[in-house]
Amino acid sequence: MQLIFEKGAPGRHLSLLPPCDVPEVAPQRPRTEPLELPELSENELTRHYSALCKRVHGVNDGFYPLGSCTMKYNPKINEELAALPGFTQVHPLQPEETVQGCLEVYAQTEALLNEITGMDAMTFQPAAGAHGEFTGLLLIKAYHRHRGDTERTKIIVPDSAHGTNPASAVMAGFTVVNVPSGPDGCVDVEALAAAVGPDTAGLMLTNPNTVGIFDKNILEITRIIHEAGGLCYYDGANLNAVMGLVRPGDMGFDVIHLNLHKTFSTPHGGGGPGSGAVGCKAFLAPYLPGPVVRREGGGFRFAAPEHSIGRVKDFYGNFTVVVKALVYLLTLGKEGIPEAAENAVLNANYMMARLREKYAMAYDQLCMHEFVMSLENLKEETGVSAMDIAKGLLDNGIHPPTMYFPLIVHEALMVEPTETESKETLDEACEVFLRLWEQAHTDPQALHDAPVTTPVRRLDEVEAARHPVLRYAGA
Amino acid sequence: MNFPADLKYSKSHEWIKMLDDTTALVGITDFAQSELGDLVFINLPQVGDAVTKEEAFCDVESVKAVSDVMSPVTGEVAEVNEELLDAPQLLNESPYEAWIAKITGITEFEELLDAAGYQALTEQQ
Secondary structure, three states: OOOHHHOOOOOOOOOOOOOOOOOOOOOOOOOOOOOOOOOOOHHHHHHHHHHHHHOOOOOOOOOOOEOOOOOOOOOHHHHHHHOOHHHHOOOOOOOHHHOHHHHHHHHHHHHHHHHHHOOOEEEOOOOOHHHHHHHHHHHHHHHHHHOOOOOOOEEEEEOOOOOHHHHHHHHOOOEEEEEOEOOOOOEOHHHHHHHOOOOEEEEEEOOOOOOOOOOOOHHHHHHHHHHOOOEEEEEHHHHHHOOOOOOHHHHOOOEEEOOHHHHOOOOOOOOOOOOOOEEEOHHHHHHOOOOEEEEEOOEEEEEOOOOOOOOOOOOOOOHHHHHHHHHHHHHHHHHHHHHHHHHHHHHHHHHHHHHOOOOEEOOOOOOOOOEEEEOHHHHHHHOOOHHHHHHHHHHOOOOOOEEOOOOOOOOEEEEOOOOOOOHHHHHHHHHHHHHHHHHHHHOHHHHHHOOOOOOOOOOOHHHHHHOOOOOOOOO | OOOOOOOEEOOOOEEEEEEEOOEEEEEEOHHHHHHHOOEEEEEOOOOOOEEOOOOEEEEEEEOOOEEEEEOOEEEEEEEEOOHHHHOOOHHHHOOOOOOOEEEEEEEEEOOOEOHHHHHHHHHHO
16 A cells, blocks of 8 residues: 555645645744655545555444453544534633633543542643553652652552553652462462562552452552552553442552543544543642642632642643543433443453353453453464464454453453443354354364455564564655 | 473573573573563663572563563673574574573572473473
């Protein structure tokens, strides 16, 4: 396929761009060569993007059960309201009194999310989940330092954590202590108790965890950390399973991040942009990045928290993403939010129950919003790996689930159907999974050869990683 | 699966070859490379780095995941195998020749296994 730069011809143009309505100025240092921009007719342009669309698989194309990512449907009403001129025709440097509506969006979203999570204050500056983790850890660091306690240098992370957790802890200047999971996939409480001490700054945990199980010892876990003088950080990656039902604040967490682009239906992937809102208990609020929105009199204003760690992003974060999350919250309401969580859990359990017939479950018990299968035995019997099954799914119009994650499960496929998929879609997907299982036994070579219906066949990931071609040869 | 008898092994799947009483070469085992799959990148330690037994001193990346390589000894990095930077596949092709680092001034060892003991460990996994 040709790049857009290879199409068209000099002088060709289209009517989509409005005429320039700002006066031209003579730049101080003008370019010596003209920009190499594509010049296309409208027809060429639309065909180019339609052709690109046909070469990808998105949420609009089919089932997309990417575990631990919560790739949920993004309702179109979110986009419609975020595109209102009052939200788009504003500038971040405008005086507060002229953007009261935008400030109210922050205040209202904060209030609703605080209620859902059991937190007291929130910042919307972080641009994505890992950025939120980093911000949350800086709050923990600032808290200990402000108390004059500089010995707390270690963050405890269970081995089932998202890879970003230890990475964020290191970025924030901490040393990571790994604690193992027990055979049930939950934190090994004894190992945790042995790992804490006067050097413990905090714990990072996802609950439900990365294997889709709600850690039943959560109150004991957070108590152990608190008694050792540490704080508890909740990674909100899996909040979708429990939103409106259980609050991280009630589980004993002091600081959390939410992925508005996972749990609250704002776009995820493809550049998002995301929003990794960070919430905290009142005692950490003075350290939040500034500015935050405060209600004052009949209106709203920006304020700097007293001991703020400073900005973590320009201005106030990805504003229209917050608008979309608020639309989602208001559309679903107090009844709809927990119902979405319940349906996410129901859908995952439904699929797990149907697939259990053939596929080995890594943790064979009721799951939350996602479940992990281990294809280790299938690979031993037939030579067909999790990768081969994933490629086979592509030929059936299904985006593969998360593969080879979490690392503690061999030949893992991690399925998260989300709440918005119908029973028909789930049934169809289950039948595809079961058919591929049969095929692994009858014609394993066909699965080694998959995919055959996609624009490109099996990619050489090793070659791509060892010798990446990062530059367009024609430039 | 290959388990050379002249090497010692750690439970976290590194091999160690003693050059003298306080100097050794360290690499990852055949079992480790086979579990990781095709390796595409290695983040080598630096010469002069202090390493501690049972703590990460290097990481490797395969098409599946990034994994820490743990040091079986406490000592100092004297040399690294820079050939691996351009050819991480050597870790797959000949894991016992593709040493990662030479450690000197070794003061402590973790509890190491001999070839038979390590083979038994891999068979349990």
